[in-house]
Amino acid sequence: MIKKIFTPALLLTAMLLAACSTTPKTTSLLDQTRMDYQAAQNNPNVLSLAPLEMRQAGVAMDDANNAAKDNESSEKIDRLAYLAKQKIATAQELSKQKLAEASVADAAKARDQIRLEQRTNEADKAKMQADQAKAQAEQARLAAQIAQGEAGDAQRKAAEEQARALEMQNRNAALEAQLADLQAKTTTRGIVITLGDVLFGVDQSKLNPDGMRTVQKLATVLQNNMQRTVLIEGHTDNTGTQAHNQDLSERRAGAVRSALVLMGVSRDRIETKGYGETFPVTENNTAQNRQLNRRVEIILSDVNGKVLPR
Missing domain, CATH: 1.20.1270 (Substrate Binding Domain Of Dnak; Chain:A; Domain 2)
Structure with a gap:
């Protein structure tokens, strides 16, 4: 039998090779x-x-x-x-x-919060003015009552006229406070409230929860100003067919009217029109502009219930 003899050097070499093979x-x-x-x-x-x-x-x-x-x-x-x-x-x-x-979203929320606080401050200021006007009107009424017993007809009539003027001032201040929260704008046709596309379902006429809350605020305005009426106009961008856009504009205007009626506003105080893509507020050349054109405009009448036509 032949015995293999490993020298220390050979053993060291073998160990190094084995280590290298496992590293x-x-x-x-x-x-x-x-x-x-x-x-x-x-x-x-x-x-x-x-x-x-x-x-x-x-x-x-x-x-x-x-x-x-x-x-x-x-x-x-x-x-x-x-x-x-x-x-x-x-x-x-x-x-x-x-x-x-x-x-970016946090910054947008911060901006929205600032705008909300500004609108709230404006509404609070208008409410304060309305309360002051109301107090002055009450004082004028009391003065008129006193004048009925202590003054002549001319003085009594002057006191009554002052009371009516203060009452009208009170109503206007209250209306301004209510409209501030709706971001209403004064135009040549009167006071206009715009409901944007985001308050409806996508390509739908159904109001979403935010849209319903906005319409509820409008219903409150109308209930507090019974002499006023509204014209509700539906508008779209030029995406899709003219027939589809016309139908969508009419359905969206009708949806706002139905919501107002459910909230207690008489149907005979509400008129609706659908204009489709006929009256854009800007060019339909970008997604942002098209969204601005997809809207419902609500025109509040004057104190006599009249709305200027287009």
């Missing part, structure tokens, strides 16, 4: 990708805003690490590391985009 390979690209992946894992925004992309990056990272562990070629390791690096970058970029969108 995973690596490349500079794989090392960098591992650092990128660790950085992404340590970023809570990436984990919360791009969870799917991070899972995909983790799978790609495992593939690259397994290739290194199995001593695959450097080319294959780098190819898998590159794919993983791209998926990590996608997750990071998506999280940045969502953070930016959230920041």
Whole structure:
């Protein structure tokens, strides 16, 4: 029998070869990708805003690490590391985009809150003026009552006239307060309240909850000013056929009328018209402009119940 004799040098060489065979390979690209992946894992925004992309990056990272562990070629390791690096970058970029969108949304909410506070302040101011006018009207009535017993006809008539003027002032101030919350505008045709496209379902005539709340405010105005009537006009952009747009404008105007009637406004105080795409407020050349053209305009009559025609 032949015995194999291993010298210490041969044993050391064998051990080194065995160690080399079990040590995973690596490349500079794989090392960098591992650092990128660790950085992404340590970023809570990436984990919360791009969870799917991070899972995909983790799978790609495992593939690259397994290739290194199995001593695959450097080319294959780098190819898998590159794919993983791209998926990590996608997750990071998506999280940045969502953070930016959230920041824009927060800024919009802040602007809306400021506008709401401004409208509230204007309404409070108008209400205060209305209360003052009401108190003055009451004083004038009392003065008129006293004048009936203590003064002549001329003085009594003057007191009554002052009371009527103060009462009219009180009504106007109250109306201004109510219209401030509806963002009404004074035009050559009178006071106009605009219901935007966002208060309806997409390409539908049904009012959404925000739309119903707005119409409820209008119903309150009409109930407090019984001498006034409204003309409700439906308008659309030029997308789609003229027949479809005409029908949609009529249905949306009708939906507002039906809501007002349900809220206690008499039907004979409400007139509706649908104009389709005939009277745009701006050109239909952008999505934003088309949305402005999709609207319902409500024209409040004068104190005699009259609305100027187009």
